[in-house]
Amino acid sequence: MNTADLIKIRRNLHEIPEPGFQEYKTQHLLLELVASFPQAHLQIRKWETGFAVKVAGSHPERIIGFRADIDGLPIMEENDYPYVSGHEGYMHACGHDFHMTIALGALERLAETPIKDDVVFIFQPAEEGPGGALPMLDSEIFSSWRPDVIFALHIAPELPVGTVSSKPGLLFANTSELFIDFKGKGGHAAYPHLTHDMVAAASSFVTQLQQIVSRRVDPLESAVVTIGKITGGFVQNVIAENARLEGTIRTLNPQIIDQVKKHIEQIAKGHEISFDCSIAIDYGSNYYQVFNDEHYVQKFKQIVETENVNWKDASSAMTGEDFGYMLKEIPGFMFWLGVDSVYGLHHSKLDPDEDALEVGVNIVEKTIRSL
Numbered sequence: 086m087n088t089a090d091l092i093k094i095r096r097n098l099h100e101i102p103e104p105g106f107q108e109y110k111t112q113h114l115l116l117e118l119v120a121s122f123p124q125a126h127l128q129i130r131k132w133e134t135g136f137a138v139k140v141a142g143s144h145p146e147r148i149i150g151f152r153a154d155i156d157g158l159p160i161m162e163e164n165d166y167p168y169v170s171g172h173e174g175y176m177h178a179c180g181h182d183f184h185m186t187i188a189l190g191a192l193e194r195l196a197e198t199p200i201k202d203d204v205v206f207i208f209q210p211a212e213e214g215p216g217g218a219l220p221m222l223d224s225e226i227f228s229s230w231r232p233d234v235i236f237a238l239h240i241a242p243e244l245p246v247g248t249v250s251s252k253p254g255l256l257f258a259n260t261s262e263l264f265i266d267f268k269g270k271g272g273h274a275a276y277p278h279l280t281h282d283m284v285a286a287a288s289s290f291v292t293q294l295q296q297i298v299s300r301r302v303d304p305l306e307s308a309v310v311t312i313g314k315i316t317g318g319f320v321q322n323v324i325a326e327n328a329r330l331e332g333t334i335r336t337l338n339p340q341i342i343d344q345v346k347k348h349i350e351q352i353a354k355g356h357e358i359s360f361d362c363s364i365a366i367d368y369g370s371n372y373y374q375v376f377n378d379e380h381y382v383q384k385f386k387q388i389v390e391t392e393n394v395n396w397k398d399a400s401s402a403m404t405g406e407d408f409g410y411m412l413k414e415i416p417g418f419m420f421w422l423g424v425d426s427v428y429g430l431h432h433s434k435l436d437p438d439e440d441a442l443e444v445g446v447n448i449v450e451k452t453i454r455s456l
């Protein structure tokens with residue numbers, strides 16, 4: 086596969102972003118492409134909307150795993166190139182189109198020239214939510230093809246093409262989604278004293294949440310509480326009987342996330358009393374931190390240094406990744422791949438530089454051959 090092929094595949098995938106566990110077209114396209122590779126050493130196992138491909142080694146003693154996530158995000162794309170998302174309201178705004186393309190590029194090369202060990206390429210659904218890694222770990226794929234070492238990459242818009250970055254230890258945060266539903270008494274906008282206004286309750290709640298990180302979490306720890314969506318009411322002159330907040334909690338220390346949840350629950354109790362309403366909290370999906378194995382990161386750094394690729398020591402980030410669950414059970418690492426986009430991850434104008442595809446394929450192939 087040459088650079089033009091990689092770009093074509095990436096653009097085709099970019100056009101069909103799908104929500105977690107609904108990646109039907111994506112799975113179909115990926116499997117069609119895998120079917121066009123030399124088949125002699127390949128074996129495929131499907132799981133939900135994902136799958137894994139094993140490339141049989143000549144004298145296997147280990148299994149090396151590489152994981153790519155395959156879902157899109159509920160974001161309306163604002164780019165105007167010809168291969169813009171064809172699924173309105175969804176976009177590959179977290180680079181999973183790159184992750185999949187790079188996995189395919191490396192898989193094709195391994196299918197042509199396998200190594201001594203077995204290699205498993207894992208195409209995992211639902212990274213953005215509700216989380217595919219944890220249930221996939223319990224599947225037949227991981228019981229029969231359990232890797233001895235596993236790695237994955239994530240695009241980094243802020244890094245130039247030709248740079249990769251990682252670190253031993255904690256790379257990504259612990260996360261929990263956060264959904265808060267308010268139910269009170271609605272009514273006529275002119276009679277607020279006869280109602281329990283859920284728009285007011287939800288607004289006050291958002292304000293109170295800001296106090297958790299600044300006043301309840303130890304300043305030497307790190308935490309984020311973000312509300313990304315607020316909904317409530319139906320019309321301008323009716324006091325709302327329902328409101329909903331949607332957000333996420335991030336911490337670098339797994340224990341701190343429980344403290345943050347406890348404080349959110351205390352705020353909820355206070356608001357139930359002061360706004361005379363009921364509040365239901367749902368923590369959605371929770372991701373375990375991405376913790377890189379020191380030995381494999383050092384080895385990866387040495388591999389990078391033999392290629393024409395720059396290395397940058399990474400800092401821990403508040404991003405989340407359910408790949409953390411795989412690293413909890415299997416030694417390995419995740420790394421950032423520079424794609425040089427003015428707009429960042431989860432932005433409707435994210436526009437990664439496609440020159441990074443070739444860099445990604447080379448480094449993933451080289452790493453698999455050298456680990």
Ligand SMILES: CC(=O)N[C@@H](CCC[C@H](N)C(=O)O)C(=O)O
Pocket residue numbers: 179212213214239260261262332333334370372403404405406430
């Ligand atoms: C790399 C990245 O951006 N990952 C997502 C993971 C989302 C987890 C979950 N849906 C949540 O929002 O907590 C991220 O937002 O960091």
